[in-house]
Structures are given as C-alpha cells and as structure tokens.
Amino acid sequence: MANLKDLKTRIQSVKSTQKITKAMQMVAASKLRRAQEAAEAARPYAGRMASVLSGLAASVAGQPGMPPLLAGTGREDVHLVIVATSERGLCGGFNSNIVRAAKKRIIALQGDGKTVKLLCIGRKGVAQLKSQYGALIVDTVDLSHVKSLAFADVQPIAERVLAMFGDGEFDVCSVFYARFKSALTQIVTEHQLIPAAISGQASGQDDDAGTNDAGNENGGETPPPDLKGSIYEYEPDEEEILQTLLPRNLSVQLFGALLENAASEQGSRMTAMDSATRNASDMIDALSLKYNRTRQAVITSELIEIISGAEAL
Amino acid sequence: MSDSIHFELVSPERLLMDIAAASVVVPGSEGDFTVLPGHAPVMSTIRPGVVEVMETGGGEPSRLFVRGGFAEVTSEGLVILAEEVIVLADVSREELQQKVADAGEDVEDARTDEEKRLAIEALARLTELAEAKS
Numbered sequence: 001m002a003n004l005k006d007l008k009t010r011i012q013s014v015k016s017t018q019k020i021t022k023a024m025q026m027v028a029a030s031k032l033r034r035a036q037e038a039a040e041a042a043r044p045y046a047g048r049m050a051s052v053l054s055g056l057a058a059s060v061a062g063q064p065g066m067p068p069l070l071a072g073t074g075r076e077d078v079h080l081v082i083v084a085t086s087e088r089g090l091c092g093g094f095n096s097n098i099v100r101a102a103k104k105r106i107i108a109l110q111g112d113g114k115t116v117k118l119l120c121i122g123r124k125g126v127a128q129l130k131s132q133y134g135a136l137i138v139d140t141v142d143l144s145h146v147k148s149l150a151f152a153d154v155q156p157i158a159e160r161v162l163a164m165f166g167d168g169e170f171d172v173c174s175v176f177y178a179r180f181k182s183a184l185t186q187i188v189t190e191h192q193l194i195p196a197a198i199s200g201q202a203s204g205q206d207d208d209a210g211t212n213d214a215g216n217e218n219g220g221e222t223p224p225p226d227l228k229g230s231i232y233e234y235e236p237d238e239e240e241i242l243q244t245l246l247p248r249n250l251s252v253q254l255f256g257a258l259l260e261n262a263a264s265e266q267g268s269r270m271t272a273m274d275s276a277t278r279n280a281s282d283m284i285d286a287l288s289l290k291y292n293r294t295r296q297a298v299i300t301s302e303l304i305e306i307i308s309g310a311e312a313l
Numbered sequence: 314m315s316d317s318i319h320f321e322l323v324s325p326e327r328l329l330m331d332i333a334a335a336s337v338v339v340p341g342s343e344g345d346f347t348v349l350p351g352h353a354p355v356m357s358t359i360r361p362g363v364v365e366v367m368e369t370g371g372g373e374p375s376r377l378f379v380r381g382g383f384a385e386v387t388s389e390g391l392v393i394l395a396e397e398v399i400v401l402a403d404v405s406r407e408e409l410q411q412k413v414a415d416a417g418e419d420v421e422d423a424r425t426d427e428e429k430r431l432a433i434e435a436l437a438r439l440t441e442l443a444e445a446k447s
Contacts, residue, residue, distance in 0.1 A: 041327035048323060048394055052356070052385055151325040151396065235343050235357035241383065244358055248381070248396070255325055 004298065007291040011284060018280035024090065025273035032183060032266035038148065039180060039259040046256045049249055053196065055232075056242050067239075069246040072195035073171045078115045080138075080161070080170035081105060082193075084177040084258055085125030086265040087144040092272030094178060094186065094265055095124040101188040102176045106133060117170055121157065121258070138164075149262055151255055158251035165194055177257040178264035184271055186264035191257060193250055317369045318350045319390030322377065324398045329377075330366070337391055338365040338374075339384045348384075348391045355386040361438075363401065363445045364393060376401040378445045380438070399442065406446055413439045 057070060083102045085095045102118075102125075109116050118133060120126045121141045129137065139160065146153050164170060173194040178186040191197070234241055320337050322330035337348045340362025346355075361380040368375070381396035416436040423429035 038326070042325055044321075044328045045323045045325050045394060048385075048392055052383070052394075056356075233353060233355045235341055235355060241356060241358055245383065252325055 004291065004294055007287060007294060011287045011291065014280050014283050014287065018277055018284065021273045021276040021280060025270055025277060028091075028266045028270040028273060032263060032270055034148070035259070035263040035266050036180065039256075039263045042256055042259050046252055049245075049252050053242075053245060053249055056238060056245065057196075060238055060242060067242055067246055069165070069194055069250070070196050070242065073168070075171045076114065078117065078170040078172075079109050080117045080119060080164065080173040080194075081109075082119045082121065082161070082173065082175040082254075083125045083129065084175060084261045085120070085122035085128075086261070087123050087142070088265075089124060090272065091265050091269035094268035094272075095122075095128060097186075097188050098176055098178055099125055099128045101190065102129070103132070105174075105176070105190065106136070119161070138169075143258075149255075149258055151251070154255040154258060155251050158247070158254050161193070161254075162247055162250065170194075175254065175257050177261040178268075180260045180263040180267060183267040186268055191253065193253055196246060196249060316350055318348060318352070320366060321390065321392045322364070322366075322379075322398060323392065323394050325396060329398055332366075333369050334391075335367045335369045335371075337367070338363075339391070339393065340364065340379070341384065348386055352386050352391075354388065356383065358383045359393070359395065361441045361445075378442055380441070401446055404442075404446065406443075409439070409443045409446055413443050 060066060081102060083098060085098055089095070106116050106118075116133075116136055118129060118137045119139050119141070120129060120137060121143065123140075123142060123144060126137070126140050141157055143149070143153065161173060165173065172192070174190050174192045176188065176190055179189045181187055317333040317335055318337070320330060320332055320334040321328065335349075339346055339348060339357070340359050341357040342360045343357070345362070346357075359379060359382055362378070364377045364379050365374045366377070378399040378401055379393065379395035379397065382394045384391065384393045413436070416432065416439050419432040420429065420436055423432045
C-alpha cells in the first residue's frame with residue numbers, strides 16, 4: 001500500500017508543475033495576442049508589395065535581361081532551404097513539425113540529385129537538424145536576444161541570403177515556417193523566395209506568360225487598381241524599380257514569414273501548456289482519490305485492530 | 314472629381330496612415346513631386362526625405378521622414394511603402410543633434426572595419442534625418 005506521505009508529496013509536486021504550466025499558458029496567450037497583431041499589421045505592406053511586383057513583373061515578363069532574382073539563374077542545382085524555428089522549447093510539436101517538413105523536402109531534393117544547403121533561423125531547429133544534416137548547414141541565425149521582431153532584425157538575414165545568391169552559391173531559395181491560422185492550428189508552409197514566386201505567375205515561366213500578358217491582371221492579395229485604361233509612368237524606369245524592389249521584397253517576405261512563425265509559436269505553446277495544465281489537474285484528481293482511499297483504509301485497519309483487541313479481552 | 318485623395322502610408326511593421334488628404338508631397342528619387350487629386354498613375358522609388366501631408370480640413374501639414382521604398386499613384390489614391398517612417402514632430406532638434414554627435418564619436422572609436430562601416434552608416438542616417446528636420 002502506497003505511503004500516505006509519499007502520495008502527499010506527489011500531489012504537491014504535480015500541483016507546482018501545474019502552476020508553472022498555467023503561468024506559461026497565460027504568458028503565451030498574451031504574447032500570442034501581440035504577435036498576432038504584429039503579423040496582421042504587416043500584411044498590408046506585403047500585400048501591396050505583391051500586387052505592385054506582379055504588375056511590374058507582368059510588364060517585363062518575357063523580355064531579355066530580367067533580373068535573376070525574378071527569373072532565376074536558369075539552373076536548379078543548388079537549393080538553399082531556410083528553416084525558421086523558435087528559440088525556446090516547450091511549445092508542443094511546433095518545431096518538430098517544421099523540421100519534419102523540411103527534412104522531407106531535403107530528402108526529396110537529394111533524391112533528385114540536387115545539392116541542398118541549409119540556413120537555420122532559431123536554435124531549436126539547429127538542434128534537431130544538426131545530427132543528421134550538420135554538414136549542410138551553411139549558417140545559423142540566433143534571434144534569442146530579440147524580444148519583438150522588427151524589420152531591422154530581418155534585414156541582415158536577407159542581405160546575407162542576397163549576398164550568397166550574388167556569389168552564385170545557390171539557385172533556388174525557399175523558406176519553411178508555420179503559418180498562423182488559429183491558436184489551435186498552424187500550417188507548416190514552404191514559400192519560395194528566389195526566384196520570386198509571384199502570385200498568379202509561376203516565376204516567369206513561359207507557359208504562364210500568356211495569361212499575364214493580358215494587361216496588369218494578377219492574382220495578388222490586393223486586387224489590381226483600376227487604371228481606367230491609363231498606364232503607369234515609371235520613375236525611374238521599370239527595370240530600375242524592379243532592381244530595387246526585388247531585394248526589398250525578399251526582406252519583406254522573410255519578415256512576414258518570421259512574424260507568422262512567432263505567432264504560431266505562441267499559439268502552439270499556449271495549446272501545449274493548456275493541455276499540460278489539464279493533464280496535471282487530471283493527475284491531481286486521480287492522486288487525491290487514491291490518497292483519500294488510502295487514508296480511509298488506514299483508519300479502517302486501525303479500527304479493526306482496536307475492536308479485535310477489545311474483543312480479545 | 315473628388316477634392317481629396319486617399320493616402321496610405323505603410324511600413325513593414327504596420328499601416329501608419331490611412332486618410333483622405335488634400336495634397337501630398339513625395340520625395341521621389343528623381344525629384345520631389347506633389348500628388349493632387351486626379352494625378353496620373355505613377356510608380357516611383359523614393360529617396361530618404363520628408364513626406365508632407367496636407368489633410369482635407371486644412372491646417373498645418375504633417376511631416377514624416379521616410380527612407381527606402383516607393384510611392385504608387387493610382388486612380389484610387391496614393392500608397393507609399395516605406396521601410397522606415399519617423400514622425401518629425403516626435404523628435405526634437407536638440408536630441409537629434411546630440412545623437413549625431415554621438416554617432417560621430419562612434420565612428421572615431423570604431424576599432425574594426427565592420428564596426429566602422431556600421432557606425433558610418435548610422436551617422437549618415439542620422440545626418441539625413443537632422444537635415445530633414447531643419
């Protein structure tokens with residue numbers, strides 16, 4: 001029979017664990033709200049950027065001398081996979097889900113005979129990928145000092161990626177992150193950054209050019225403005241704007257992805273901690289029941305001892 | 314034709330302004346231009362400078378410092394996408410001068426080339442801002 005004292009300490013320890021998980025859940029909930037607001041506030045910019053870019057891309061599509069960031073290098077041999085994960089653990093399957101999707105992609109790419117390079121954002125992803133793909137990791141980014149993600153935090157990462165692209169270190173770049181849908185669901189998403197995947201256009205491929213030639217139509221997030229038959233005046237010219245816009249687009253896309261990721265992380269942590277708290281309270285219930293039964297049994301056996309002692313006299 | 318234009322100022326972090334304006338002065342990379350209602354569609358990159366927004370009710374124009382980005386004029390209005398936006402009314406001239414002086418010292422103190430480059434960039438940025446303020 002379990003010792004009464006043991007049971008009591010056990011209940012106490014589960015209770016204190018529950019307090020911690022409960023606190024973490026509450027912190028995650030408040031952080032989630034902030035992260036979600038940040039992610040939503042960043043959407044207008046990304047949406048505008050996408051619609052402007054697709055308009056521009058459509059107008060230069062098919063012309064020679066397209067910037068490589070838009071058209072690609074013409075090869076698909078070396079892939080750079082950016083894996084965005086969190087800096088802290090205890091957030092359910094958040095990191096594992098992202099890493100699993102990334103690993104699947106790496107295996108598929110390697111199966112096709114491509115070279116894969118990895119860039120990890122966040123400590124947790126590095127830890128999970130290091131054992132198997134340590135040799136592929138070209139760089140890691142530690143954002144643990146960042147409290148709330150600002151655009152300026154992302155820019156160095158984007159510059160690093162652009163510099164690598166400029167040096168011809170890779171041909172295709174995509175990022176893995178978890179898109180925030182709700183506190184309960186986060187969708188692991190792969191998003192291609194280079195060549196710029198512009199909505200409504202398969203990154204300047206010929207089979208899509210036909211549909212894009214029909215004016216400035218595009219499937220961007222914001223509908224194309226009605227120009228009433230007039231055309232844009234570009235200042236400076238289209239190509240030059242595109243030259244400055246494309247690198248910026250990369251930072252914006254990356255920024256958006258990381259913001260979504262931050263919101264997802266908090267959502268995932270909140271759910272995980274919520275179920276941990278619930279588990280703890282289930283456990284406390286079961287233990288209390290056991291404790292009470294044991295106590296009763298002890299009393300009963302003591303009574304029997306007393307009664308049988310009295311009868312023996 | 315309406316006597317106002319829909320003006321939006323967006324930074325990567327958030328939507329900063331969404332108002333009806335009477336006129337907006339944009340620091341285009343090839344020269345400043347004023348956008349009035351009924352402006353022809355233009356797409357222009359911007360240089361670091363001051364956006365002056367005159368609201369429909371009249372009054373003092375609001376002045377905002379923007380850096381990096383572009384302006385898009387359509388029949389629906391004007392959208393400025395800027396990487397960095399600073400409301401000039403929020404910073405005092407003295408504070409700014411102090412910061413410029415500090416940044417100057419940082420450049421002097423920089424030991425490595427990388428530090429020096431960063432310090433010079435910071436100084437250039439602050440100087441631009443100080444010029445816009447005065």
